[in-house]
Amino acid sequence: MNPEHLLQPVMRWVATMNWVSDRNQDQMAYAAALQEFETYQRFSRLLLSPENHKINGFVHINNQGQPDVSVRRADWNSWAQPGDSNRKCVRCYKQFSEAEPDGECRFHRHGKDCCGNPTPCTTATAHVHNKTCMSEIGKFIKTPRSSGQFDGRSYKVFGIDTEMVYTEYGMEAARATVVDVHGSLVANFFIKPTGRILDLNTRYSGVTEGFLDIAVSLEEAHRILFHHINENTILVGHHLSNDLKVLKLIHTNVVDTAVLFESRGRYQSLKVLAKRHLHKEIHNEVGGHDSTEDASTCIELVIKCFLR
Ligand SMILES: [Zn+2]
Ligand SMILES: [Zn+2]
Ligand SMILES: [Zn+2]
Structure with missing residues (x-):
């Protein structure tokens, strides 16, 4: 376009x-x-070219008109082949079958910078993984077409961030936040995962017990998002393919700060980029990520480093 x-x-x-x-x-x-x-x-x-969109693991429409994903960067954008139910626990690294996650999972809650004890400090009753089955791609939907020349959504630029929890199906969206280029909130809501929740992942997701009471279904989430976003809207995010993956959305007009700041094949975390370029500390709260802060940080980074 x-x-x-x-x-x-x-x-x-x-x-x-x-x-x-x-x-x-x-x-x-x-x-x-x-x-x-x-x-x-x-x-x-700064939009990703169609080729880069594919290479960076975004679900896209292939030449046959079908939703598709390139798994070249499966390291951080993990997909499982249909029929392959082998999973590796991201907390204790044990192998398990997706259909049977239950079992003793002993791990350090805060990863490398945890308690310092050689024996794991936390025990859970199920293992968790971060793979999405490729068969899910069939459920992805495209952001809507413009309704005509007066469709205001076609001229919008939004920052977007999704927080995720672990369920029996891997990682699912639990919260989505959209901000405008000034960092003002456009939409912010909780989403009900379809699978049984195994770990709220609060340290990273910021999602706490009780969010289900005010959460909407993914279909309702799409309705809310499509009120603001159509296929022309520019979405700005960090590793945006992960956010769109859990939202089960196909969207081409994306500006991805992970890709913009990629150097020698290595991605930088949003936390590192915020500190280096904006002198801002994010992801420090015990309460986990704040999706509003993450979404507006992406916008700020792009403006400061690429549009001045
Ligand atoms: Zn520990
Ligand atoms: Zn485990
Ligand atoms: Zn976040």
């Missing part, structure tokens, strides 16, 4: 605002629309 072609409809859209009788208001609306469009254009220069 060439953003230059979008300017005409924006102008026409602004021209329809003749219901605004006050000339000043008219000019303000015009200036705001123009600024929004300029922001969109600037971010669009």
Whole structure:
């Protein structure tokens, strides 16, 4: 999609605002629309190319018109072949079958920087993994088409972050947050996972007991997201393929800070990038990640390092 072609409809859209009788208001609306469009254009220069979108593990539509994923970077974007039920516990590294996660899992709750004891300090009654079965790809849906030239979603740029919990099916979305380019909240809600929850992963997810009471289904989550996002919307995130994977969404217009800051084939964590470029400490709270902070940090990084 060439953003230059979008300017005409924006102008026409602004021209329809003749219901605004006050000339000043008219000019303000015009200036705001123009600024929004300029922001969109600037971010669009950083969009992942279709090839990079594929290489970086995003689910995409292949030449046969089917949802597909390239597993070249399976190391961090893990998928399991259909029929392969072997899983490795990400906490205690034991092998187990996806159908039978129950069993004693002994591990260090805080990984490398835990208690320092040689014997694991935490015991759980089930193992957890982070693989998604490739057969799930059939359930992925594309973000909606533009409803026409006055569809405001087509000129938006949003930061997005998803927090995940471990269930019997691997990692599932438990919370999604969308912010605009100024870091203001656009949408923020909890999502009900489909599988039995095995670990809330609070240290990383920030999700705590009781979230299910206010969580919506994934279908409802899509409805909320599609109120703001269509296929032209630019989504900015860090390892965004992971977020879109758990949201079961196919979206092409993405700016990925993990890819933008990749150096010599190595990705940097959002925490490291925030500290280095924004002199900001994130992911320090005992309460886990704050998805609002993560989403706006991605936007800030792009503006500071690529659009100034
Ligand atoms: Zn420990
Ligand atoms: Zn385990
Ligand atoms: Zn996060």
